[in-house]
Amino acid sequence: MTDPMVRQPYSPAGREPANLADILERVLDRGIIIAGDIRVNLLDIELLTIKLRLIIASVDTARELGIDWWEHDPWLTGKNQDLLEENRRLRDRLAVVEESLAPRQALEAEADPPRRRAREAEEPDE
Amino acid sequence: MSDVGTYLYAVALDEDAAPAEGLTGVAGEPVRAIAHAGLVAYVSAVPLSEFGEEPLRQSLEDMDWLGETARAHHRVVEAVAAKAPTAPVRLVTVYNDEAQIRALLERRRDDFVRLLSRVAGRREWGVKVYVAPSAPPPAAAEPAAHSSPGTAYLKKRQASLHTREEAWRQGVERAERIHDVLSSVAVAGHRHRPQDPQLSGREEWMVLNGAYLVDEGRAEEFGRVVEGLRGEGIDVELTGPWAPYSFTTPVDTKESEDRDARS
Numbered sequence: 001m002t003d004p005m006v007r008q009p010y011s012p013a014g015r016e017p018a019n020l021a022d023i024l025e026r027v028l029d030r031g032i033i034i035a036g037d038i039r040v041n042l043l044d045i046e047l048l049t050i051k052l053r054l055i056i057a058s059v060d061t062a063r064e065l066g067i068d069w070w071e072h073d074p075w076l077t078g079k080n081q082d083l084l085e086e087n088r089r090l091r092d093r094l095a096v097v098e099e100s101l102a103p104r105q106a107l108e109a110e111a112d113p114p115r116r117r118a119r120e121a122e123e124p125d126e
Numbered sequence: 127m128s129d130v131g132t133y134l135y136a137v138a139l140d141e142d143a144a145p146a147e148g149l150t151g152v153a154g155e156p157v158r159a160i161a162h163a164g165l166v167a168y169v170s171a172v173p174l175s176e177f178g179e180e181p182l183r184q185s186l187e188d189m190d191w192l193g194e195t196a197r198a199h200h201r202v203v204e205a206v207a208a209k210a211p212t213a214p215v216r217l218v219t220v221y222n223d224e225a226q227i228r229a230l231l232e233r234r235r236d237d238f239v240r241l242l243s244r245v246a247g248r249r250e251w252g253v254k255v256y257v258a259p260s261a262p263p264p265a266a267a268e269p270a271a272h273s274s275p276g277t278a279y280l281k282k283r284q285a286s287l288h289t290r291e292e293a294w295r296q297g298v299e300r301a302e303r304i305h306d307v308l309s310s311v312a313v314a315g316h317r318h319r320p321q322d323p324q325l326s327g328r329e330e331w332m333v334l335n336g337a338y339l340v341d342e343g344r345a346e347e348f349g350r351v352v353e354g355l356r357g358e359g360i361d362v363e364l365t366g367p368w369a370p371y372s373f374t375t376p377v378d379t380k381e382s383e384d385r386d387a388r389s
Contacts, residue, residue, distance in 0.1 A: 018365065020193050021325040022252060023200045025318050025335075026371035031216040032137075032241075 131220040133172040134227060135202040136369070137213045139242050140166050144209035152198040153177070160224055162231045165238055168206055169227060177220050186218075207369030211246040213238060214371050241374050248313060249345060249367035251338050253352055254321075255304055256330035256361040257297035259290060294331065301334035304355055304362075311348050312338035316372040330361065337372035 133152060138144070143166040149157035151170035160167045175181060185191045196217060203214045221227055231238070273281065309315035320332040340348045345367070355362045 018200070018368075020196065021321055022365060023196050024192070025321075026337075026368065027196050027199055027203075027214070027217040029318070030316075030371040030375050031214040032374055 128222070129174050131172050131174050131177055132169050132223055132227060133177065134215050134219045134221060135168045135170075135199060136206050136215055137231070137238050137242075138166050138168070138206055138210040139239075139246075140164050142210050144206045149202055149205055150198070151202050152195050157202055160227055160231075162228045163235045165231045165235065166210075167227050167231055168202060169221075169224070170202075172220060174220075177218065182218060203369045203371075211242040212369055213241050213245070213374040214369050245339065245370040245373055247342050248339050248370065248373075249342060250370045250372055251312075251340055251345075251348060251352075251367060252363075252365035253304075253308060253334065253336045253338065254326070254332055254363040254365070255297075255301055255334035255336075255355070256326075256328060256363070257293065257300065257333055258330055258359050259293060294333075297331055297333040300360065304334055305336055307351060307355075308336060308338050308348070311344060311351055312340045314339040314373055318372070337368070339370060339373045 133155075135151065135157070140161050143159065143161075146157045146159040146168055149168075151157045153170075153172050153176060155170040155172065157168055157170045160169060176185065185195075199217050203212065206212045207214070221230075305315060305317060316337045318335040318337060320335045323329055323331075326332050338348065349364065352362055352364050
Protein backbone atom coordinates (compact mmCIF):
# COMPACT_ATOMS: atom_id res chain seq x y z
CA MET A 1 0.00 0.00 0.00
CA THR A 2 1.14 3.53 -0.69
CA ASP A 3 2.37 5.20 2.43
CA PRO A 4 -0.21 7.88 3.20
CA MET A 5 2.23 9.69 5.44
CA VAL A 6 4.47 10.89 2.68
CA ARG A 7 4.29 14.65 2.99
CA GLN A 8 4.47 15.85 -0.55
CA PRO A 9 1.99 17.41 -2.86
CA TYR A 10 0.03 14.42 -3.94
CA SER A 11 0.43 13.25 -7.47
CA PRO A 12 -2.62 11.59 -8.95
CA ALA A 13 -0.44 9.88 -11.54
CA GLY A 14 1.59 8.10 -8.90
CA ARG A 15 -1.37 6.41 -7.26
CA GLU A 16 -3.60 3.57 -8.21
CA PRO A 17 -6.60 4.82 -10.11
CA ALA A 18 -9.43 5.37 -7.69
CA ASN A 19 -12.28 2.90 -7.66
CA LEU A 20 -15.19 4.07 -9.81
CA ALA A 21 -17.75 3.50 -7.07
CA ASP A 22 -15.71 5.72 -4.74
CA ILE A 23 -15.54 8.42 -7.38
CA LEU A 24 -19.24 8.22 -8.21
CA GLU A 25 -20.39 8.47 -4.63
CA ARG A 26 -18.34 11.63 -4.35
CA VAL A 27 -19.06 13.35 -7.66
CA LEU A 28 -22.76 12.52 -7.61
CA ASP A 29 -23.61 12.66 -3.94
CA ARG A 30 -21.30 15.36 -2.75
CA GLY A 31 -19.70 18.46 -4.15
CA ILE A 32 -21.32 21.85 -4.37
CA ILE A 33 -24.75 22.00 -5.88
CA ILE A 34 -25.38 25.30 -7.51
CA ALA A 35 -28.95 26.20 -8.13
CA GLY A 36 -30.01 29.17 -10.18
CA ASP A 37 -28.94 29.93 -13.68
CA ILE A 38 -27.33 26.68 -14.66
CA ARG A 39 -28.10 25.53 -18.11
CA VAL A 40 -28.66 21.94 -17.19
CA ASN A 41 -30.59 21.45 -14.06
CA LEU A 42 -30.31 17.86 -13.13
CA LEU A 43 -33.65 17.04 -11.73
CA ASP A 44 -33.99 14.62 -8.89
CA ILE A 45 -35.38 12.10 -11.25
CA GLU A 46 -32.15 11.65 -13.24
CA LEU A 47 -29.91 11.35 -10.25
CA LEU A 48 -32.45 9.12 -8.66
CA THR A 49 -32.12 6.70 -11.54
CA ILE A 50 -28.38 6.52 -11.16
CA LYS A 51 -28.52 6.25 -7.44
CA LEU A 52 -30.99 3.45 -7.75
CA ARG A 53 -28.64 1.65 -10.12
CA LEU A 54 -25.82 1.96 -7.68
CA ILE A 55 -27.71 0.91 -4.65
CA ILE A 56 -30.21 -1.48 -6.09
CA ALA A 57 -28.22 -4.49 -5.01
CA SER A 58 -27.67 -3.00 -1.59
CA VAL A 59 -31.37 -2.66 -1.02
CA ASP A 60 -32.06 -6.37 -0.94
CA THR A 61 -29.16 -7.05 1.36
CA ALA A 62 -30.19 -4.24 3.63
CA ARG A 63 -33.83 -5.24 3.69
CA GLU A 64 -32.82 -8.73 4.63
CA LEU A 65 -30.96 -7.26 7.55
CA GLY A 66 -33.77 -4.93 8.54
CA ILE A 67 -32.10 -1.72 7.48
CA ASP A 68 -34.39 0.80 5.87
CA TRP A 69 -32.39 3.94 5.32
CA TRP A 70 -33.79 4.37 1.85
CA GLU A 71 -37.19 5.02 3.32
CA HIS A 72 -35.72 8.11 4.95
CA ASP A 73 -33.36 9.11 2.20
CA PRO A 74 -34.48 12.53 0.94
CA TRP A 75 -33.50 11.49 -2.58
CA LEU A 76 -35.93 8.67 -2.45
CA THR A 77 -38.68 10.38 -0.55
CA GLY A 78 -39.03 13.46 -2.69
CA LYS A 79 -42.12 14.51 -4.52
CA ASN A 80 -41.68 11.76 -7.03
CA GLN A 81 -41.72 9.18 -4.29
CA ASP A 82 -44.89 10.68 -2.86
CA LEU A 83 -46.57 10.22 -6.21
CA LEU A 84 -45.36 6.66 -6.48
CA GLU A 85 -46.61 6.01 -2.99
CA GLU A 86 -49.98 7.53 -3.74
CA ASN A 87 -50.14 5.54 -6.94
CA ARG A 88 -49.42 2.38 -5.00
CA ARG A 89 -52.10 3.15 -2.42
CA LEU A 90 -54.66 3.85 -5.11
CA ARG A 91 -53.80 0.61 -6.85
CA ASP A 92 -54.18 -1.28 -3.61
CA ARG A 93 -57.57 0.28 -3.07
CA LEU A 94 -58.54 -0.46 -6.63
CA ALA A 95 -57.50 -4.06 -6.15
CA VAL A 96 -59.70 -4.33 -3.06
CA VAL A 97 -62.64 -2.81 -4.87
CA GLU A 98 -62.12 -5.07 -7.88
CA GLU A 99 -61.88 -8.06 -5.66
CA SER A 100 -65.16 -7.26 -3.94
CA LEU A 101 -66.80 -6.73 -7.31
CA ALA A 102 -65.24 -9.73 -8.97
CA PRO A 103 -67.82 -12.38 -8.12
CA ARG A 104 -70.63 -10.14 -9.30
CA GLN A 105 -68.77 -9.13 -12.44
CA ALA A 106 -67.95 -12.69 -13.22
CA LEU A 107 -71.64 -13.47 -13.13
CA GLU A 108 -72.52 -10.39 -15.13
CA ALA A 109 -69.74 -11.04 -17.61
CA GLU A 110 -71.42 -14.16 -18.81
CA ALA A 111 -74.53 -12.23 -19.57
CA ASP A 112 -72.83 -9.01 -20.57
CA PRO A 113 -69.53 -9.38 -22.53
CA PRO A 114 -68.85 -5.62 -23.14
CA ARG A 115 -68.44 -4.97 -19.43
CA ARG A 116 -65.85 -7.68 -19.24
CA ARG A 117 -63.87 -6.12 -22.05
CA ALA A 118 -63.82 -2.84 -20.20
CA ARG A 119 -62.33 -4.53 -17.20
CA GLU A 120 -59.63 -6.21 -19.24
CA ALA A 121 -58.64 -2.89 -20.71
CA GLU A 122 -57.50 -1.80 -17.26
CA GLU A 123 -55.21 -4.68 -16.76
CA PRO A 124 -52.06 -3.46 -18.56
CA ASP A 125 -52.01 -0.75 -15.93
CA GLU A 126 -51.38 -3.27 -13.19
CA MET B 127 -29.04 29.85 -28.98
CA SER B 128 -25.52 28.51 -28.73
CA ASP B 129 -24.95 24.79 -29.01
CA VAL B 130 -22.00 24.91 -26.62
CA GLY B 131 -22.28 24.98 -22.85
CA THR B 132 -19.73 25.76 -20.15
CA TYR B 133 -19.06 22.88 -17.80
CA LEU B 134 -17.91 23.83 -14.28
CA TYR B 135 -15.61 21.46 -12.37
CA ALA B 136 -14.40 23.28 -9.30
CA VAL B 137 -13.76 26.63 -7.68
CA ALA B 138 -10.48 27.47 -5.96
CA LEU B 139 -8.84 30.48 -4.33
CA ASP B 140 -6.96 32.57 -6.87
CA GLU B 141 -3.82 33.04 -4.73
CA ASP B 142 -1.98 29.83 -5.57
CA ALA B 143 -4.36 28.25 -8.00
CA ALA B 144 -3.23 25.53 -10.37
CA PRO B 145 -2.81 26.48 -14.03
CA ALA B 146 -5.42 24.95 -16.29
CA GLU B 147 -2.96 24.38 -19.12
CA GLY B 148 -2.60 20.75 -20.05
CA LEU B 149 -5.75 19.62 -18.26
CA THR B 150 -8.31 17.73 -20.30
CA GLY B 151 -11.88 17.63 -19.13
CA VAL B 152 -15.04 15.81 -20.05
CA ALA B 153 -15.71 15.20 -23.75
CA GLY B 154 -11.94 15.51 -24.29
CA GLU B 155 -12.08 19.31 -24.17
CA PRO B 156 -9.24 21.43 -22.74
CA VAL B 157 -9.85 23.01 -19.33
CA ARG B 158 -9.72 26.78 -18.87
CA ALA B 159 -9.45 28.87 -15.72
CA ILE B 160 -11.73 31.87 -15.22
CA ALA B 161 -10.24 34.17 -12.57
CA HIS B 162 -12.70 36.57 -11.01
CA ALA B 163 -13.39 38.13 -7.61
CA GLY B 164 -10.36 36.46 -6.01
CA LEU B 165 -11.53 33.03 -7.10
CA VAL B 166 -10.82 30.74 -10.01
CA ALA B 167 -13.42 28.62 -11.74
CA TYR B 168 -12.21 25.67 -13.82
CA VAL B 169 -14.36 25.10 -16.87
CA SER B 170 -14.43 23.56 -20.31
CA ALA B 171 -16.69 23.80 -23.33
CA VAL B 172 -19.17 20.97 -23.79
CA PRO B 173 -21.44 20.23 -26.74
CA LEU B 174 -25.06 20.61 -25.68
CA SER B 175 -25.89 17.79 -28.06
CA GLU B 176 -24.30 15.62 -25.40
CA PHE B 177 -24.56 17.73 -22.24
CA GLY B 178 -27.94 19.34 -22.76
CA GLU B 179 -30.70 18.35 -20.41
CA GLU B 180 -32.44 15.94 -22.78
CA PRO B 181 -29.32 14.09 -24.02
CA LEU B 182 -28.16 13.81 -20.41
CA ARG B 183 -31.27 11.90 -19.49
CA GLN B 184 -30.07 9.17 -21.80
CA SER B 185 -26.34 9.52 -21.21
CA LEU B 186 -26.64 9.22 -17.45
CA GLU B 187 -28.33 5.88 -17.89
CA ASP B 188 -25.29 4.63 -19.74
CA MET B 189 -22.87 3.36 -17.13
CA ASP B 190 -19.90 3.52 -19.52
CA TRP B 191 -20.59 7.14 -20.37
CA LEU B 192 -21.18 7.93 -16.71
CA GLY B 193 -17.97 6.21 -15.64
CA GLU B 194 -15.90 7.97 -18.27
CA THR B 195 -17.41 11.38 -17.49
CA ALA B 196 -17.04 10.89 -13.74
CA ARG B 197 -13.37 9.97 -14.14
CA ALA B 198 -12.69 12.97 -16.39
CA HIS B 199 -14.42 15.26 -13.90
CA HIS B 200 -12.49 13.71 -11.05
CA ARG B 201 -9.13 14.09 -12.83
CA VAL B 202 -9.63 17.83 -13.20
CA VAL B 203 -10.81 18.25 -9.60
CA GLU B 204 -7.83 16.27 -8.29
CA ALA B 205 -5.28 18.23 -10.31
CA VAL B 206 -6.72 21.51 -9.06
CA ALA B 207 -7.03 20.34 -5.45
CA ALA B 208 -3.37 19.26 -5.42
CA LYS B 209 -2.34 22.90 -5.71
CA ALA B 210 -4.87 24.98 -3.84
CA PRO B 211 -7.88 24.75 -1.53
CA THR B 212 -10.64 23.57 -3.84
CA ALA B 213 -14.39 23.22 -3.77
CA PRO B 214 -15.48 20.46 -6.19
CA VAL B 215 -18.76 21.07 -7.97
CA ARG B 216 -21.27 18.31 -8.57
CA LEU B 217 -21.02 16.29 -11.77
CA VAL B 218 -22.56 17.80 -14.92
CA THR B 219 -23.08 21.36 -13.77
CA VAL B 220 -23.38 23.21 -17.08
CA TYR B 221 -23.82 26.95 -17.73
CA ASN B 222 -24.74 28.86 -20.85
CA ASP B 223 -21.57 30.92 -20.91
CA GLU B 224 -18.64 32.30 -18.98
CA ALA B 225 -20.51 35.46 -18.02
CA GLN B 226 -22.84 33.39 -15.88
CA ILE B 227 -19.88 31.83 -14.11
CA ARG B 228 -18.32 35.22 -13.40
CA ALA B 229 -21.63 36.35 -11.98
CA LEU B 230 -21.74 33.24 -9.81
CA LEU B 231 -18.24 33.83 -8.44
CA GLU B 232 -19.19 37.38 -7.57
CA ARG B 233 -22.54 36.56 -6.05
CA ARG B 234 -21.40 33.57 -3.98
CA ARG B 235 -17.93 34.83 -3.19
CA ASP B 236 -18.38 34.80 0.57
CA ASP B 237 -19.80 31.28 0.59
CA PHE B 238 -16.92 29.99 -1.51
CA VAL B 239 -14.31 31.73 0.62
CA ARG B 240 -15.84 30.29 3.78
CA LEU B 241 -15.91 26.77 2.32
CA LEU B 242 -12.39 27.03 0.97
CA SER B 243 -10.97 28.28 4.25
CA ARG B 244 -12.52 25.25 5.92
CA VAL B 245 -10.67 22.80 3.68
CA ALA B 246 -7.38 24.74 3.40
CA GLY B 247 -4.41 22.73 4.65
CA ARG B 248 -6.57 19.64 4.98
CA ARG B 249 -7.10 16.49 2.99
CA GLU B 250 -9.96 14.05 2.72
CA TRP B 251 -9.22 10.40 3.46
CA GLY B 252 -11.56 7.50 2.87
CA VAL B 253 -11.76 4.62 5.32
CA LYS B 254 -13.72 1.46 4.65
CA VAL B 255 -14.20 -1.19 7.27
CA TYR B 256 -15.15 -4.76 6.37
CA VAL B 257 -16.24 -7.61 8.58
CA ALA B 258 -16.59 -11.26 7.67
CA PRO B 259 -20.31 -12.06 7.12
CA SER B 260 -20.48 -14.80 9.71
CA ALA B 261 -18.40 -16.93 11.98
CA PRO B 262 -18.87 -20.72 11.69
CA PRO B 263 -22.13 -21.72 13.43
CA PRO B 264 -21.70 -22.91 17.00
CA ALA B 265 -21.80 -26.66 17.68
CA ALA B 266 -25.05 -26.24 19.66
CA ALA B 267 -26.79 -25.53 16.38
CA GLU B 268 -26.54 -29.21 15.42
CA PRO B 269 -30.07 -30.57 15.18
CA ALA B 270 -31.22 -33.13 17.73
CA ALA B 271 -31.41 -36.66 16.32
CA HIS B 272 -35.14 -37.06 16.90
CA SER B 273 -36.34 -33.96 15.08
CA SER B 274 -37.92 -34.28 11.66
CA PRO B 275 -35.94 -33.16 8.58
CA GLY B 276 -38.23 -30.13 8.25
CA THR B 277 -37.71 -29.01 11.81
CA ALA B 278 -34.00 -29.67 11.54
CA TYR B 279 -33.81 -27.51 8.43
CA LEU B 280 -35.73 -24.68 10.06
CA LYS B 281 -33.59 -24.84 13.17
CA LYS B 282 -30.42 -24.81 11.14
CA ARG B 283 -31.69 -21.91 9.07
CA GLN B 284 -32.70 -20.02 12.20
CA ALA B 285 -29.28 -20.60 13.75
CA SER B 286 -27.56 -19.42 10.60
CA LEU B 287 -29.71 -16.30 10.40
CA HIS B 288 -29.05 -15.64 14.04
CA THR B 289 -25.30 -15.92 13.49
CA ARG B 290 -25.47 -13.53 10.54
CA GLU B 291 -27.55 -11.05 12.49
CA GLU B 292 -25.18 -11.23 15.38
CA ALA B 293 -22.15 -10.75 13.13
CA TRP B 294 -23.84 -7.78 11.49
CA ARG B 295 -24.81 -6.24 14.81
CA GLN B 296 -21.26 -6.56 16.11
CA GLY B 297 -19.88 -5.17 12.87
CA VAL B 298 -22.14 -2.13 13.08
CA GLU B 299 -21.13 -1.51 16.67
CA ARG B 300 -17.46 -1.70 15.76
CA ALA B 301 -18.07 0.67 12.88
CA GLU B 302 -19.61 3.20 15.30
CA ARG B 303 -16.60 3.02 17.59
CA ILE B 304 -14.14 3.26 14.71
CA HIS B 305 -15.97 6.25 13.26
CA ASP B 306 -15.77 7.99 16.63
CA VAL B 307 -12.05 7.28 16.96
CA LEU B 308 -11.28 8.50 13.44
CA SER B 309 -13.48 11.57 13.87
CA SER B 310 -11.52 12.51 16.96
CA VAL B 311 -8.31 12.74 14.91
CA ALA B 312 -10.06 14.38 11.96
CA VAL B 313 -11.54 17.85 11.73
CA ALA B 314 -14.78 16.39 10.42
CA GLY B 315 -16.19 13.05 9.36
CA HIS B 316 -18.90 11.99 6.96
CA ARG B 317 -20.30 8.51 6.50
CA HIS B 318 -21.06 7.50 2.95
CA ARG B 319 -23.46 4.67 2.44
CA PRO B 320 -21.64 1.34 2.75
CA GLN B 321 -21.15 -0.25 -0.65
CA ASP B 322 -22.69 -3.49 -1.67
CA PRO B 323 -20.30 -6.39 -2.45
CA GLN B 324 -21.09 -5.86 -6.15
CA LEU B 325 -19.61 -2.39 -5.89
CA SER B 326 -16.81 -3.02 -3.45
CA GLY B 327 -15.80 -6.21 -5.20
CA ARG B 328 -15.34 -7.90 -1.85
CA GLU B 329 -17.38 -10.58 -0.18
CA GLU B 330 -17.14 -9.16 3.29
CA TRP B 331 -19.70 -6.69 4.59
CA MET B 332 -18.70 -3.11 4.44
CA VAL B 333 -19.87 -1.71 7.75
CA LEU B 334 -18.23 1.68 7.47
CA ASN B 335 -17.62 3.85 4.42
CA GLY B 336 -16.29 6.98 6.01
CA ALA B 337 -14.65 10.15 4.74
CA TYR B 338 -12.52 12.24 7.06
CA LEU B 339 -11.16 15.72 6.69
CA VAL B 340 -7.71 15.65 8.25
CA ASP B 341 -5.18 18.41 8.89
CA GLU B 342 -2.10 17.84 6.75
CA GLY B 343 -0.02 17.88 9.92
CA ARG B 344 -2.02 15.01 11.37
CA ALA B 345 -2.11 12.78 8.29
CA GLU B 346 0.60 10.55 9.69
CA GLU B 347 -1.20 10.12 12.99
CA PHE B 348 -4.44 9.39 11.13
CA GLY B 349 -2.67 6.74 9.04
CA ARG B 350 -1.31 5.09 12.18
CA VAL B 351 -4.73 5.03 13.82
CA VAL B 352 -6.19 3.40 10.70
CA GLU B 353 -3.42 0.79 10.64
CA GLY B 354 -4.09 0.03 14.29
CA LEU B 355 -7.71 -0.83 13.53
CA ARG B 356 -6.88 -3.91 11.52
CA GLY B 357 -7.47 -6.99 13.51
CA GLU B 358 -9.43 -10.12 14.11
CA GLY B 359 -12.25 -10.54 11.60
CA ILE B 360 -11.92 -6.95 10.49
CA ASP B 361 -10.25 -5.35 7.53
CA VAL B 362 -9.65 -1.70 6.89
CA GLU B 363 -9.02 0.06 3.59
CA LEU B 364 -7.57 3.54 3.38
CA THR B 365 -8.06 5.63 0.22
CA GLY B 366 -6.88 9.09 -0.60
CA PRO B 367 -5.95 11.75 -0.24
CA TRP B 368 -9.07 12.96 -2.03
CA ALA B 369 -10.09 16.45 -2.98
CA PRO B 370 -12.46 17.53 -0.18
CA TYR B 371 -15.59 16.30 -1.98
CA SER B 372 -17.30 15.19 1.19
CA PHE B 373 -16.76 18.44 3.05
CA THR B 374 -17.80 21.16 0.70
CA THR B 375 -21.51 20.47 0.85
CA PRO B 376 -22.70 23.15 3.25
CA VAL B 377 -25.88 21.40 4.26
CA ASP B 378 -23.94 18.57 5.79
CA THR B 379 -21.40 20.32 7.91
CA LYS B 380 -21.73 20.87 11.59
CA GLU B 381 -20.78 24.48 11.10
CA SER B 382 -23.61 25.18 8.74
CA GLU B 383 -26.06 23.43 11.03
CA ASP B 384 -24.90 25.65 13.84
CA ARG B 385 -25.13 28.65 11.60
CA ASP B 386 -28.62 27.70 10.52
CA ALA B 387 -29.64 27.16 14.11
CA ARG B 388 -28.44 30.61 15.03
CA SER B 389 -29.97 32.45 12.12
